[in-house]
Amino acid sequence: MMLPFADWLPRQRWYAGRNRELQDVRPQAVTHLHDDVDHMLLDVSFADGGTDRYQVLVRWDHPPSDEFVAAAHIGSDNGRMAYDALYDDDAARSLLSLIQNDTEIKGLRFTAEPGVRLPVEAPARVGDAEQSNTSVIFDSAAVMKVFRRVPSGVNPDVELGRVLARAGCRNVAALMGAVEGTDDDGAPLTFAMVNEYARNSAEGWAMATTSARDLFNQNELHADEVGGDFSGESSRLGEAVASVHRILAQELGESSAQLPVDAMLARLDSAAATVPEVAERLPELRDTLKATGPTEITVQRVHGDLHLGQVLRTPETWLLIDFEGEPGQPVEERRRPDSPLRDVAGMLRSFEYAAYQLLVGTPDDDGLAERAKEWIARNQNAFCEGYAEVAGYDPREHRAVLNAYELDKMTYEAAYEARHRPNWLRIPLLSMARLLG
Numbered sequence: 001m002m003l004p005f006a007d008w009l010p011r012q013r014w015y016a017g018r019n020r021e022l023q024d025v026r027p028q029a030v031t032h033l034h035d036d037v038d039h040m041l042l043d044v045s046f047a048d049g050g051t052d053r054y055q056v057l058v059r060w061d062h063p064p065s066d067e068f069v070a071a072a073h074i075g076s077d078n079g080r081m082a083y084d085a086l087y088d089d090d091a092a093r094s095l096l097s098l099i100q101n102d103t104e105i106k107g108l109r110f111t112a113e114p115g116v117r118l119p120v121e122a123p124a125r126v127g128d129a130e131q132s133n134t135s136v137i138f139d140s141a142a143v144m145k146v147f148r149r150v151p152s153g154v155n156p157d158v159e160l161g162r163v164l165a166r167a168g169c170r171n172v173a174a175l176m177g178a179v180e181g182t183d184d185d186g187a188p189l190t191f192a193m194v195n196e197y198a199r200n201s202a203e204g205w206a207m208a209t210t211s212a213r214d215l216f217n218q219n220e221l222h223a224d225e226v227g228g229d230f231s232g233e234s235s236r237l238g239e240a241v242a243s244v245h246r247i248l249a250q251e252l253g254e255s256s257a258q259l260p261v262d263a264m265l266a267r268l269d270s271a272a273a274t275v276p277e278v279a280e281r282l283p284e285l286r287d288t289l290k291a292t293g294p295t296e297i298t299v300q301r302v303h304g305d306l307h308l309g310q311v312l313r314t315p316e317t318w319l320l321i322d323f324e325g326e327p328g329q330p331v332e333e334r335r336r337p338d339s340p341l342r343d344v345a346g347m348l349r350s351f352e353y354a355a356y357q358l359l360v361g362t363p364d365d366d367g368l369a370e371r372a373k374e375w376i377a378r379n380q381n382a383f384c385e386g387y388a389e390v391a392g393y394d395p396r397e398h399r400a401v402l403n404a405y406e407l408d409k410m411t412y413e414a415a416y417e418a419r420h421r422p423n424w425l426r427i428p429l430l431s432m433a434r435l436l437g
């Protein structure tokens with residue numbers, strides 16, 4: 001197989017190896033699915049000695065519609081032309097049919113959830129979200145997320161999606177099916193998942209930032225007086241998050257553990273090694289975490305990377321999506337039971353982000369800073385009140401533990417922003433400064 005993957009992969013939006021020197025790409029497994037469609041697993045090796053496994057579906061000698069030819073074109077091999085099959089609606093629909101029929105092809109298991117009818121006749125189209133995988137939307141009825149990097153191990157997105165769908169959870173997009181397999185050592189591999197498509201939904205991030213912007217533009221009014229007040233939504237979002245937590249606890253259990261202060265300190269040290277502003281305040285930040293002391297917490301399976309970009313408002317309710325956990329963490333780490341307060345802290349941080357990112361790059365303005373604080377407090381409080389309605393306790397009753405999780409998230413964000421969006425680094429740094437007082 002001589003397809004030019006080493007040239008093609010780095011040009012894909014979902015390619016995660018941009019800051020590494022790619023050395024070689026080899027097809028590790030090629031499975032013929034049907035007609036002219038092959039499923040390929042690629043072993044990618046890097047100059048730093050690391051490797052990654054990527055997944056590509058290839059349709060031979062059959063370009064998709066004109067709109068997608070350039071995006072789908074991979075190259076030629078032995079006179080045959082290869083295209084990324086996900087851009088081709090026939091090929092995408094045929095994957096749905098394989099799932100609907102619970103097909104197994106050479107270790108690739110296509111399975112539908114019990115009683116599900118997939119829209120196997122629906123028009124299919126690759127979604128246009130900025131994402132680390134590729135999603136194909138089937139006529140606003142179902143969305144198939146095809147994972148691009150395929151690490152060995154249980155994929156928490158499918159694992160928790162299955163548990164929540166089977167428990168009848170209303171606050172997730174129900175899992176409809178999946179494509180799974182096993183690696184040479186018998187460890188699970190997850191290739192794709194199909195979920196109900198949330199029609200007419202809006203992302204929490206877009207709604208929250210619109211609301212904060214409305215307040216910033218109304219000089220004389222307070223957060224509770226402007227048309228775009230978001231606090232009712234924040235409260236309902238708190239209820240939705242608590243409801244998902246409750247179902248995960250019921251279905252998968254709870255136990256006791258110590259607050260993972262050592263892991264938090266290790267993350268802080270590692271962020272300080274790459275972000276000089278964190279290094280400057282490292283002793284105080286370490287002391288703050290250590291002051292939480294040995295604390296017993298209740299742990300269970302949680303979302304793990306919850307923020308306003310991971311929630312969708314449908315006309316009926318809030319949905320939580322993308323249960324993959326924190327990108328960059330090893331799979332087993334992402335599946336480790338943790339306090340639900342980790343997710344609460346993620347949302348509280350996200351309210352800060354929604355308000356403060358509007359001030360990035362603007363001249364200092366005490367009035368605007370006050371209004372941002374007012375919006376944040378109003379929505380954080382509403383979220384916690386909504387959470388308490390369902391959970392039976394208010395997350396703010398556990399202030400010290402919540403602060404530790406918030407600081408841990410700020411640390412993660414500082415490293416994330418320094419790497420991906422340096423002009424937003426100011427947001428977690430200001431939060432750290434406020435926390436230290």
Ligand SMILES: Nc1ncnc2c1ncn2[C@@H]1O[C@H](COP(=O)(O)OP(=O)(O)O)[C@@H](O)[C@H]1O
Pocket residue numbers: 127129130131132133134135143145173195196197198199201203309312321322324
């Ligand atoms: N079930 C769904 N219904 C409608 N839109 C969805 C659904 N799931 C995801 N999306 C949209 O697709 C985007 C990317 O999905 P996500 O699961 O976060 O992908 P990735 O893990 O590749 O980043 C989301 O931000 C959301 O806008």
Ligand SMILES: O=P(O)(O)O[C@H]1O[C@H](CO)[C@@H](O[C@H]2O[C@H](CO)[C@@H](O)[C@H](O)[C@H]2O)[C@H](O)[C@H]1O
Pocket residue numbers: 205305307308309326327346349350351353354413416
């Ligand atoms: O959605 P992902 O799984 O890719 O999450 C990663 O990227 C997020 C950025 O989109 C990052 O979230 C941070 O920025 C958000 C606004 O863009 C903000 O709402 C979050 O609070 C903030 O943490 C997330 O941390 C990262 O894992």
